Amino acid sequence: MLLTPDQEAIRDAVREFAQAELWPHAAQWDRDHHFPKDVHQGLAQLGAYGICVPEEHGGAGLDYLTLALVLEEIAAGDGGTSTAISVTNCPVNAILMRYGNAQQKKQWLEPLAQGRMLGAFCLTEPQAGSDASSLRTTARKDGDGFTAGPPQGEARPLGGQRGHVSAERGGDHYIIDGTKQFITSGRNGQVAIVIAMTDKAAGKKGMSAFLVPTDAPGYTVARLEDKLGQHSSDTALIQFDGCRIPAENLIGAEGEGYKIALGALEGGRIGIAAQSVGMARSAFEFALQYAKDRTAFGGPIFDQQAVGYRLADCATQIEAARQLIWHAASLRDAGRPCLKEAAMAKLFASEMAERVCSAAIQTLGGYGYVKDFPLERIYRDVRVCQIYEGTSDIQKLLIQRALA
Template identity: 40%
Template sequence: MNFNLTEEQQLIKQNAREFALENVEPIAAELDKTGRYPAEVIKKMAELDFMGMPYPPEYGGAGADYLSYILVVEEISRSCASTGIIYSAHCSLAAWPIFKWGSEELKQKYLVPLCKGEKLGAFALTEPGAGTDAAAGTCTAKADADSYILNGTKCFITNGGVADVYIVFALTDPAQGVKGLSAFVVDANLPGFEIGKHEDKMGIRGSQTTELVFKNCRIPQTNLIGKEGKGFGIAMQTLDGGRVGVAAQALGIAQAALDEAIKFAKERVQFGKPIATKQAIQWMLAEMETKLQAARLLTYQAAAAKDEGKIFSKEAGMAKMFASEAADWICGKAIQIHGGYGYIKNFKVERLYRDAKICTIYEGTNEVQRMVVSGSLLR
């Protein structure tokens, strides 16, 4: 493993940083306040070939490696965690199952427009009664002639209502339990598919989170991804990649918090000197940087393992768990360094603190990551 990024990776990271500073940073606070979806930013990201970054050019992608894509998630999230997860859910969770298990017909019809950024994707596994226990879902997909008929409700779906294409998991054979779970591509505009409740969230407020409601929604049989009964494996393997994206999102948030803390510590004068001259503040900054770098190494290691085609569930679990908890802690310390100002909405660290928390929860809570990591040790 060598994390001296290649020249190309450094360039991608720098481009993403410049793009984020110019286009994302100026609207991040407004997105947080209003909960608006940043359509104009996603359109520009498509123009820069970001939306299909780790996919081959023949499917409209940029043909970059996963680590390069992870660098983009990190830099975008450093300016706006909402935009980071909109992007990561699209790229890691919606496009991947079609690329890895979809038929050529599905790739041409859905993967190409997803990679070109002409369409936005979402991934729908969670249900009201099936969160951590994803195998307990009750959505059904009943075969009927050359179609499947979908019924049920998904909840907490990122990009709900703004996505054009949804990866939906439903039981084709409920009697088989999780072995009867299958994955489908579902178009947003189908009759019988409605967007339910929009969640009002603590953080990542520019990212839409909604229910999806299916009532006798008929989808073509050809929209099955892979084979019937393979849905759980597809979901879990897709989430491995997604978790590296969440780790990168956490890195971006944590880096932003550290940047703000350093700036504030140099500017804020108490007892006649900047607070940066106090050892208590210096030690906090030193620990923040150390945790951030450790999280970065774990995250890049997981991305590199994916690029090498290895099974990387453990690496992804460690990266997601460590980076999200580091981000949560670093944002807390950044607020501490800001004193009372850190608690006031005008200061960026207040938003970062709220945005960081979700990284410990979605795409498998950190309790799940501990199960994944310990499971790989005890096998």
């Protein structure tokens, strides 16, 4: 697949920024667990926050293939930064573009697309990860006798060890109580899309989606996760305690939450796959240059077949993953179904990235294992790509169903 001149120009501009402003500082951000707000503003000025958002809503008005190009380049500079950008673009912006009303698009989508806000997506609970239908969320309308919070006599969960989320509609407001876990940008974001139940008896059809400002009283970051990698992006446990939001913050209609959440994950998987390629490419390029510079046995180690073949295999796997991503993105841009293709891209790219990072470390030998070189950080950063936006097992399940 050939890129257009505009797509190449956008890719090159983001690559230049990422290599100048992300890559040189990524190691320090990793050590300090630092969220680089100033760099995010630079990415916002490039349009990275709203790639697929129409221009009338403050976005760049581009396509998912361009989004994949942008996320690959940001991830090649720093994996954690690319995760925060990815979540804002999809699922957050994607949900508002498809299901938000005019007022919601003006109030929330426009500042998100312009980079004046960072978005978070609150789906996962301590007891509900891959099985999104097992949320314990409730949302009952005014006057039905429902009281927000745990049932009388039941202790409120401490530290998020028990997943309980409830929401009550009181006249023109909803009141949210409970816990959400593993939330990207839960602390640094300004608005979260929260999935809650409105009808337990309806199962998947009883879930609804809400817009919750993170400065709303009752929205509390209960804990920041101490993660293996991606330390420049926060992952939070969020406690909702009497968090009161206007009724107009309901996205779509009650009962559409499951459809809203899972529909957005399709595009999100393309983004995570692109991240995987960016991080893998960064590790590969570092190892390739090292192999050309390092001498042993009378010449560069790249000339040793064991090393040269290893890097040739890495280059092939990276390109194969990229083509899977571009194919899935092109289908989505054409308005065609791409659930299977997005799952294939994420599955292959995320697992490929770990293999390539491991091979890159092997190429450097002992140097690859120490923090003086970037490969161990990239290896840690890329591992989560097989987990978030649907684990590898879930991707295989989706592909299996599509083959049936």
